[in-house]
Structures are given as structure tokens and as C-alpha cells.
Amino acid sequence: MSFEKLGLNQSILSAVRKKGYENPSTIQAKAIPQILAGRDLLASSQTGTGKTAGFTLPMLQLLSSRTLGKKRPIRALVLTPTRELAAQVFDNVKTYGENLDLRSTVIFGGVNQNPQVKAIRNGVDILVATPGRLLDLHNQRLLSLSQIELLVLDEADRMLDMGFVRDIRKILALLPNKRQTLLFSATFSDEIKKLTKEFLNNPAVVEATPESTTVEKINQRAYQVDKKQKSDAIIDLIAGGKWQQVLVFTRTKHAANRLTQKMVKCDVSAMAIHGNKSQSARTKALAALHSNEIRVLVATDIAARGLDIPLLPHVINYELPNVPEDYVHRIGRTGRAGASGEAISLVSVDEIAYLKSIEKLIGIDLPLEVIAGYEPTEKPGDIQKPKGNKPNFNKRKPKSNNRNFRRKPRN
Ligand code: ADP
Ligand code: MG
DSSP: OOSGGGTOOHHHHHHHHHHTOOSOOHHHHHHHHHHHTTOOEEEEEOTTSOHHHHHHHHHHHHHHTSOOOTTOOOOEEEEOSSHHHHHHHHHHHHHHTTTSSOOEEEEOSSSOSHHHHHHHHTOOSEEEEOHHHHHHHHHTTOOOOTTOOEEEETTHHHHHHTTOHHHHHHHHHTSOSSOEEEEEESOOOHHHHHHHHHHOSSOEEEEEOOOHHHHHHSEEEEEEOOGGGHHHHHHHHHHHTTOOSEEEEESSHHHHHHHHHHHHHTTOOEEEEOTTSOHHHHHHHHHHHHTTSOSEEEEEHHHHHTSOOOOBSEEEESSOOSSHHHHHHHHTTBOBTTBOOEEEEEEOGGGHHHHHHHHHHHTOOOOEEOOTTOOOOOOGGGOOOOOSSSOOTTTSOOOTTOGGGSOOOOO
16 A cells, blocks of 8 residues: 555655655555545544644645635644643644645643734644644634634543543534534544544544554463462562563553652652653653663553553563553564564462453463462452542542642543
């Protein structure tokens, strides 16, 4: 498959060539023709598979195919969850659109709004925005969304995770009903399907799941370990095996923080990334792992999602994900210069059901093994749950403005 065959015009193709891409990625090859045909679209594929160009290229083509009035109302809106992602998308729009007569700008919170307002006043065809700043400027009547023809919800799963669903609903209510809507996501969860039903009109659905051969190539092992032994066991594995560049996944940010602290105490250099850390802090931590400044990066699924993670020799699931697809995303990060990497899961007795649904999804049996010295003793009833996510009001003394007592989105 080549970019030429996807129906893109010469101006766009030459920008793509300049960028150095030879062939479209799977998700690009599947998504681009559907978008050019004018259809609503739900597209899901792992992080790092080129979703940005997957919507940017056809968006540019659709917009440039119609001549524009002088006023340039906003015709395309791209929503992203964070300012860093908004800036990345905007960069892509500029790069691929350099040969076209289209204008674009980006708006996000945390900075002075005046330059953003000025850019919009000058007329833009494409607006890339985070939901909060967009609503803010709209409420001040500084922009109009009444001429939107194309809406892109990028990283839609992260937007949901970050609690943006109400903002998204508000924004959708401001858009014309007659429009094309594209939803891009790294996962294909029930929540994403619900959002799709609510906002998309008879969408084409395209997916690029990692090839099963990739999963098969990874050396996967599952160890049954008692919950209260897991932190000692993982430190022993990493220190004993003299492993470098280890990516560890936890389910919650609390677990990520706790485990990181314990590792550092035991002289295993580590950093944590999760939803409370900024994108730039996450990128820095990843760079530190890659350059061997630290040995271990402890991440939640959400934190890992927006990152372009290079292949690493070791991935450890400290806790299994409760969404089996996340397991595939996690272990897809292992591998080393052509050779296969190693993915290890520490499974406590209460997680065996998660392991079963993972085995079903990947079509591979992962027999439970035992780490010498960490033979499991816990029985299903021994483990209290759920810990960490829900505050226990009886145990802790409430402080007047303690935000931790409010329910927050899971990360
Ligand atoms: P996603 O949104 O799916 O996580 P991105 O759009 O951020 O992925 O792209 C990930 C990386 O892949 C970027 O560095 C991008 O420049 C690169 N990329 C995108 N499309 C292609 C392609 N067709 N060929 C080679 N590299 C590509
Ligand atoms: Mg993306």
C-alpha cells in the first residue's frame, strides 16, 4: 500500500514525502479513504501508530477542495485532551499543510488568551483546541463554531479518562448537526463505543490491532505472587537479574508512587509517571529511562498512552490491567533491536480472573509459575478490596479542604 493509492492530492503527498514517510501505517491506510469519502469514523489503534496523520491528511484535503470566502470561518475543529497533544497536532497540521492555502491555529489553557484570540480573528480554517479553553473563549463570544464541517476527537479515550465528557457534550451542542465527526482512540472500550453511538452518525469503524505474531514473539511469563510480597519480589527480579530499562505497569497512581518510593529506598533507581504528571514530566522520565539514567519507569496505563514509548527489553505488569486490551498495549512496548523482549506479570490470587480474560484475548495460555522464595500463600478471601481508589472515611481524619476525598477519574 502506498500513500498515492489512498486518494490524496499532490500537494499533500509531497509534504508527506518531505517528512520521509514511505508507506502509510495500517490505521492510516484504513482511515484515510473513509474520511475522504465523507463518512463519520471511529478509528482505534495503539499509541504510536500514526493516528495524527491519519486524520490530518484527509482533513486538509477535504478543506482545501472547497474554495473559501475571505472571512475564513472555522471549518474544522480538532479537540485533544492536553496542551502538549494540541501543540503536536498543530505541528502536524502545519507540516502537512505547507503547500495549501489553509490557515490554522491552536488554543489551550494556562497561557494568555490574547494572542490566541487575535489569531482566530484573523481567520482560521482549522482550530486545534483543548476543551476548557475552547469553551472559555466561546463563552466570551470570541469565536464561533457555527460553520464547523469537520470535528475530530483525538485521543478520545484519554479525554474520557481525564473527565472531559461533560465539556465534550457542551461543545457538541454548539456545532451544526450536519457535519463529519471523527473519533480517534488508542483503545476500543465500552465507554468509547458509547460516545460513538451518542455523537457519530453511522460511522465506519476501523481498527489496527497489533498483529498477533507480535504478541506471540514476546516471551511472556506469569508468576503467582502474594499481593503483600509483590514489591519485594519485583525488586529482587530487577536487582537480581541486573535489568536495565524496565517498564513497570500499575493500575493506580497510588500504587505507582508507592512502588517507586520503595524501589528508590532499595537502591533501584526509578521514576513514576501517571495522570497527575504533566506531559513534559512524563516525556522527561521516559528519556531518563531510555538513556539509562534510571533503571525503572513505573507507569499507569493512562500515563503510557500519550507517549511515544520506544521498545524496551523488559515490561513487568506489577498489577494486571482489568481491561484485557491494555495488556496487549503494555507488552507491545517490549522488544530489542529485532530480538523479542520479555514481559512478566505478577499475579495475585484476586487477579487470576483478569489473567483468564487476557489469555482468551491473546489466544495464548500463560501458566502460572512460582518465584523461588515467594511461594504464594494467599487465598481468594484473604485480600481486602478495593484498596487505594476509594477513600475510607472511617480511617482517615477528614481535613477541611482535602481534595483527596473527592472522587477522581481512575488513573
Ligand atoms: P498516535 O497518535 O497513533 O499515537 P502519532 O500520530 O503521534 O501516533 O505518530 C507516532 C509517530 O509515528 C510520529 O513520530 C510520526 O511522525 C510517525 N509516523 C506517522 N505516520 C508515519 C508513517 N506513515 N511512516 C512513518 N512514520 C510515521
Ligand atoms: Mg495521537
